[in-house]
Amino acid sequence: xxxxxxxxxxxxxxxxxxxxxxxxxxxxxxxxxxxxxxxxxxxxxxxxxxxxxxxxxxxxxxxxxxxxxxxxxxxxxxxxxxxxxxxxxxxxxxxxxxxxxxxxxxxxxxxxx
Amino acid sequence: xxxxxxxxxxxxxxxxxxxxxxxxxxxxxxxxxxxxxxxxxxxxxxxxxxxxxxxxxxxxxxxxxxxxxxxxxxxxxxxxxxxxxxxxxxxxxxxxxxxxxxxxxxxxxxxxxx
Numbered sequence: 662x663x664x665x666x667x668x669x670x671x672x673x674x675x676x677x678x679x680x681x682x683x684x685x686x687x688x689x690x691x692x693x694x695x696x697x698x699x700x701x702x703x704x705x706x707x708x709x710x711x712x713x714x715x716x717x718x719x720x721x722x723x724x725x726x727x728x729x730x731x732x733x734x735x736x737x738x739x740x741x742x743x744x745x746x747x748x749x750x751x752x753x754x755x756x757x758x759x760x761x762x763x764x765x766x767x768x769x770x771x772x773x774x
Numbered sequence: 775x776x777x778x779x780x781x782x783x784x785x786x787x788x789x790x791x792x793x794x795x796x797x798x799x800x801x802x803x804x805x806x807x808x809x810x811x812x813x814x815x816x817x818x819x820x821x822x823x824x825x826x827x828x829x830x831x832x833x834x835x836x837x838x839x840x841x842x843x844x845x846x847x848x849x850x851x852x853x854x855x856x857x858x859x860x861x862x863x864x865x866x867x868x869x870x871x872x873x874x875x876x877x878x879x880x881x882x883x884x885x886x887x888x
Contacts (some may be wrong), residue, residue: 694874705777706864706879713874752817761807761830762866762877764817 663688663757667765674743675773681728682738682768684753693757695729695736700750700767709751712736743772776801778867778880786886792853795883799846799867805829806848807877808840811862820863823848824871852885860887 664687674680686695697709712720712729719727724744728737736755740747753765779798787793799806807830808820819832823842840850846867852859862884866877 704862705881708876711876756874761819761822763819766816
């Protein structure tokens with residue numbers, strides 16, 4: 662079975678600092694995609710960043726970047742210059758083959774003023 | 775452009791009852807997926823509909839069912855409710871059913887079974 666593991670249930674970071682959220686996954690597929698979604702207290706999930714497994718270059722979106730290690734099946738999210746609005750649950754997800762998202766259990770990130 | 779709309783936002787039901795939740799996707803999106811979110815199990819995939827056909831199904835009992843209408847709106851139904859069905863039910867819409875397509879989530883329906 663495909664699995665996504667987030668080993669950090671909670672993390673905190675000082676405003677303007679950098680934080681890295683960990684994610685590992687297990688898949689036998691060759692073609693898959695990886696995502697980080699953010700769920701603020703308002704509950705609406707929004708896409709943070711997306712990585713295509715066949716692309717070696719790490720994806721970046723402004724302050725958000727990933728460290729994708731395909732051989733290790735690792736997909737960590739780095740948030741630079743953390744802002745109070747980054748406080749949220751962060752979910753790592755994979756879409757193996759044609760299946761829909763398989764989510765990790767989430768990491769609750771708190772940005773401290 | 776309106777986002778994904780889920781109704782109702784909150785629902786309280788009694789064990790044994792049935793419930794229907796509704797999801798209106800973003801205009802032009804043809805794929806609708808449903809997820810159950812609980813503190814213990816996290817986010818779990820229920821099913822996906824594309825062009826009125828169920829395309830994928832997660833590992834949930836037959837009490838959980840869904841459908842999609844010609845306008846892409848979707849409903850999910852849970853019959854014979856159990857206490858463990860209490861959860862946040864999230865709907866997500868996508869332009870198509872490709873696995874690399876971004877999903878846009880609604881705010882969810884909070885179901886409480888008493």
